[in-house]
Amino acid sequence: MKKLTALVLAALLLLGLLAGCASTGDGDTTDYSAMTIEELKPLIKTATEGKLTMVTSPDFAPYEFYSLDENNTPTLAGFDIALGQYIADFLGLELEIVPMDFNGTILELATKKADIGMAGYSPDPERADSMDFSNIYYTGGQSFVTTQANAALFPDLASTNNAEYQIGAQIGSIQAGLAKENSPDADIVELSKVTDIISEVLSGKLDGAYIETVVAESYAKTYPDLAVVLNVPYDQEGSVVGVSKGNAPLLAAVNLAIAQALEDGSMEQFVAEANALAEGNTYEGLLNEDGEAATEPAE
Ligand code: ARG
Numbered sequence: 001m002k003k004l005t006a007l008v009l010a011a012l013l014l015l016g017l018l019a020g021c022a023s024t025g026d027g028d029t030t031d032y033s034a035m036t037i038e039e040l041k042p043l044i045k046t047a048t049e050g051k052l053t054m055v056t057s058p059d060f061a062p063y064e065f066y067s068l069d070e071n072n073t074p075t076l077a078g079f080d081i082a083l084g085q086y087i088a089d090f091l092g093l094e095l096e097i098v099p100m101d102f103n104g105t106i107l108e109l110a111t112k113k114a115d116i117g118m119a120g121y122s123p124d125p126e127r128a129d130s131m132d133f134s135n136i137y138y139t140g141g142q143s144f145v146t147t148q149a150n151a152a153l154f155p156d157l158a159s160t161n162n163a164e165y166q167i168g169a170q171i172g173s174i175q176a177g178l179a180k181e182n183s184p185d186a187d188i189v190e191l192s193k194v195t196d197i198i199s200e201v202l203s204g205k206l207d208g209a210y211i212e213t214v215v216a217e218s219y220a221k222t223y224p225d226l227a228v229v230l231n232v233p234y235d236q237e238g239s240v241v242g243v244s245k246g247n248a249p250l251l252a253a254v255n256l257a258i259a260q261a262l263e264d265g266s267m268e269q270f271v272a273e274a275n276a277l278a279e280g281n282t283y284e285g286l287l288n289e290d291g292e293a294a295t296e297p298a299e
Contacts, residue, residue: 055109072293
């Protein structure tokens with residue numbers, strides 16, 4: 001008898017659990033990833049109707065930065081910006097880009113003020129609560145940078161782990177994690193902009209920094225004193241679009257747009273154009289209230 005009660009109880013518990021599972025989320029079991037863009041379009045809801053609001057952190061050439069023309073007029077450029085426009089066009093939405101510090105982009109997505117974020121995001125499981133990840137649209141790598149003068153001090157990652165060193169990484173980035181993991185004894189200095197990190201490495205305030213390889217190489221072209229010395233292993237390699245959580249039709253549509261951009265050669269072209277522009281006159285950071293590049297790029 002006791003055994004029976006236990007069995008009944010167990011069965012009830014299981015039922016309860018199953019019911020619990022089914023009732024989480026909105027019960028929507030539609031497979032949006034099997035739909036075409038035309039089928040998805042009417043199902044996509046965005047923060048502002050008819051618009052695709054995208055947050056970005058323009059301190060990250062060639063992903064996103066300001067390109068300056070001969071009058072020093074800044075234009076938002078980079079392959080994330082170009083891909084963002086491509087996605088908006090593909091979805092039939094008007095693109096609105098809101099630039100802010102990197103950490104802010106993650107918060108905006110988490111509070112669903114933005115529909116997508118494009119800021120060279122790595123699909124870091126620790127930020128999976130704040131956004132959904134698209135498929136990978138670009139694959140880079142991670143590096144440790146220092147100055148040419150100090151390059152010989154860093155033959156391997158172990159040499160970065162020294163209590164004498166001040167080592168930079170961007171707030172909220174996976175590089176901050178890489179710094180703590182590989183240089184735990186060093187003084188890790190977290191700054192909100194990659195551009196500030198580069199200037200502090202160049203001025204000797206920081207002994208080194210963790211930066212994404214393509215970004216480090218792009219800045220090294222502009223500032224030849226910057227040395228990209230070590231490759232840093234990271235297991236979530238690749239960049240994804242951050243999509244407002246739980247917006248399955250939007251996520252599916254973004255993935256369709258990415259697949260097409262990779263296939264039709266657009267992405268390759270965006271990367272080439274961004275690299276070429278990043279070699280010219282650029283400004284990284286946020287503009288002042290008058291929409292001007294607030295300070296001169298670091299010397
Ligand atoms: N890939 C790194 C991350 O996801 C760094 C991205 C930084 N992006 C930027 N626009 N500053 O954490």
